[in-house]
Amino acid sequence: MILTVTLNTALDITYRVRSLRPHATHRVSEVTERPGGKGVNVARVLAALGHPVTVTGFAGGGTGRAVRDALGAVPGVVDALVPTGGTTRRTVAVVDERSGDTTQLNEPGPTIAPAEWAAFLAAFEDLLPAAAAVALCGSLPPGVPVGAYAGLIRTARAAGVPVLLDTSGEPLRRGLAARPDLIKPNAEELAELTGSHEPTRATQDARRRGAHAVVASLGAQGLLAVTPEGHWRATPPARVHGNPTGAGDSVAAGLLSGLVEQLPWPARLTRATALAAATVGAPVAGEFDRAVYEELLARVAVSGEVSAA
Numbered sequence: 535m536i537l538t539v540t541l542n543t544a545l546d547i548t549y550r551v552r553s554l555r556p557h558a559t560h561r562v563s564e565v566t567e568r569p570g571g572k573g574v575n576v577a578r579v580l581a582a583l584g585h586p587v588t589v590t591g592f593a594g595g596g597t598g599r600a601v602r603d604a605l606g607a608v609p610g611v612v613d614a615l616v617p618t619g620g621t622t623r624r625t626v627a628v629v630d631e632r633s634g635d636t637t638q639l640n641e642p643g644p645t646i647a648p649a650e651w652a653a654f655l656a657a658f659e660d661l662l663p664a665a666a667a668v669a670l671c672g673s674l675p676p677g678v679p680v681g682a683y684a685g686l687i688r689t690a691r692a693a694g695v696p697v698l699l700d701t702s703g704e705p706l707r708r709g710l711a712a713r714p715d716l717i718k719p720n721a722e723e724l725a726e727l728t729g730s731h732e733p734t735r736a737t738q739d740a741r742r743r744g745a746h747a748v749v750a751s752l753g754a755q756g757l758l759a760v761t762p763e764g765h766w767r768a769t770p771p772a773r774v775h776g777n778p779t780g781a782g783d784s785v786a787a788g789l790l791s792g793l794v795e796q797l798p799w800p801a802r803l804t805r806a807t808a809l810a811a812a813t814v815g816a817p818v819a820g821e822f823d824r825a826v827y828e829e830l831l832a833r834v835a836v837s838g839e840v841s842a843a
């Protein structure tokens with residue numbers, strides 16, 4: 535199975551409004567609720583691709599129950615979430631129907647007690663032997679040490695399990711020191727990490743900081759990969775309009791599934807690019823439009839070159 539870790543799970547709420555304006559009252563035309571947090575979205579996409587997945591992290595309170603109930607209904611996903619005495623957060627994505635823009639409001643999440651963190655570490659070590667790969671995804675809830683991902687990466691690498699790290703800020707900076715196999719920053723996260731807004735330079739710099747491979751997700755411009763095997767650019771054929779929430783998680787799912795299937799890099803990048811665009815085309819985070827995905831697979835352009843041996 536593939537193990538996804540979401541320390542700060544969420545009940546993702548998506549509101550659609552006609553036009554979002556500060557200081558105004560809005561009538562919501564449509565509300566959807568889904569289990570979320572980045573690793574949960576990665577898990578749903580992996581399961582839809584036919585990979586067995588186990589989800590761990592924390593869940594608690596009424597929202598935690600709702601997340602677990604909904605996850606339990608997803609075929610192919612095993613719930614190994616660790617209970618917390620706090621209450622799982624909500625995130626709210628407000629989709630402006632007129633402009634198509636999405637505004638995201640993410641709560642900080644519950645405070646994790648030291649004993650709960652210790653229980654999670656024990657559960658993580660128990661799950662590792664059955665894992666073909668691990669994804670460590672999203673923000674850290676209060677109470678979890680800022681170097682948490684670095685520790686989890688060291689534990690996974692010691693067990694011989696490849697790790698994808700998808701986070702930002704200080705947890706990403708510290709995680710890099712533990713040499714994850716792959717990171718998947720977006721342009722903003724890359725710039726924050728490296729100080730450079732030039733994607734090629736920033737991606738190379740991120741790799742020098744410790745990641746084995748870096749795949750930068752550049753929104754409608756596609757993906758830029760710098761790896762020991764070579765460097766590539768994958769570009770979708772056209773801009774897909776819709777809700778971009780979760781598109782990065784679909785990139786992570788595409789890359790992880792390709793890693794486990796031992797696909798060559800261009801095929802992994804094609805899959806990840808098509809999945810991301812198909813996620814933008816679906817109205818809710820963590821879901822993708824399968825028809826759009828299958829149609830795009832043949833139309834993603836990949837250019838680049840293999841490194842000299």
Ligand SMILES: O=P(O)(O)OC[C@@]1(O)O[C@H](CO)[C@@H](O)[C@@H]1O
Pocket residue numbers: 542544546570571572575625638640671672673674779780781782783819820
């Ligand atoms: O606050 P974090 O952990 O960074 O991100 C959480 C989150 O915004 O990311 C997903 C989209 O990638 C949403 O489903 C989710 O709730």
